Every structure is written in C-alpha cells, then in structure tokens.
Amino acid sequence: MNRSDEIKTHQDQLNKRYKTLVEQAYNFRQTDSALSDISEYKAIKLLNKLNRLKYLSREQYQSAV
Template structure:
C-alpha cells in the first residue's frame, strides 16, 4: 500500500467519524446543549485534521507527478 492509499483510507475513516459527530451534535442540540457543543467541537477538530490530510495528499500527488 502506498502513501496515497494510506492517506485516503485515513481520510475516509475520519470523514465517517466527522459525520457521526455532526449528527450527534444536531440530535443533542434539542436536549443537551453542552453535550452538543462538545460533539461539535470534536467534529471541528476532525475537520481540521481532514483539511491537513487533503493538503498532504495534494502534496504527495504533486511530488509523484513531477
């Protein structure tokens, strides 16, 4: 497995976790706003990681095509 595949697999895993946290935050927003905020915060942190991975995978693709 090369680097791009590893990065893509990790991105997919994080994307699923992000979707779960966003859904959880939405569902909790009606009953417990504090827990909703915590879920949203965790989702934002995951989104940050996803953005860094996108940048990383773009860099790796540019290096392999050069």
Template sequence: MNKLDNIETHKKRLCKRYKELIEQAYNFRQTDSALSDISEYRAIKLLDKLNRLKYLARENSHVHLNKI
C-alpha cells in the same frame, strides 16, 4: 500500500467519524446543549485534520507526478 492510499483510507475514516459527530451534535441540540457543543467541537477538530490530510495528499500527488 503506498502513502497516498494510507492517507485516503485515513481520510475516509475521519470523514465518517466527522459526519457521525455532526449528526450527534444536531441530535443533542434540543436535549443537552453541553453534549451538543462537545460533539461539535470534536467534529471541528476532525475537520481540521481532514483539511491537513487533503493538503498532504495534494502535495504527495504533485511529488508523484513530478517523478514520472
């Protein structure tokens, strides 16, 4: 498995976890605002990681295209 495949796999896993955290934050909003805030904070941190991975994937795809 090459580096781009690893990045894509990791992105999919993080995206799934991000969606779970956002849903959890939404569900906690009415019952426990502190837990909602914590879930939302974790989701934001994951979103930052996802954005960095998207950038990495883009950079690596340009490198692969230049080698061809």
C-alpha cells in the same frame, strides 16, 4: 499499500467519524446543549485533521506528477 492509499483510507475513516459527530451535535441540540457543543467541538477538530490530510495528499500528488 503505498503512502497515498494509507492517507486516503485514514481520510475515509475520519470523514465517517466527522459525519457521526455532526449528526450527534445536531440531535443533542434540542435535549442537551452541552453535549451538542462537545460533539461539535470534536467534529471541528476532526475537520482540521481532514484538511491537513487533504493538503498532504495533494502535495504527494503534485510531487508524483
């Protein structure tokens, strides 16, 4: 497995986790606002990681071309 495949696999895993956290934040919004805020914060942190990975994969693609 090459580096770009590893990055893509990691991106997919993080994306699934991000979607789960966003859904949790939405579901907790009505019942427990503190848990909603925590889930939203974790989702934002994951989104930041996803954006960095997207930048890395783009950078590797450009160097390969």
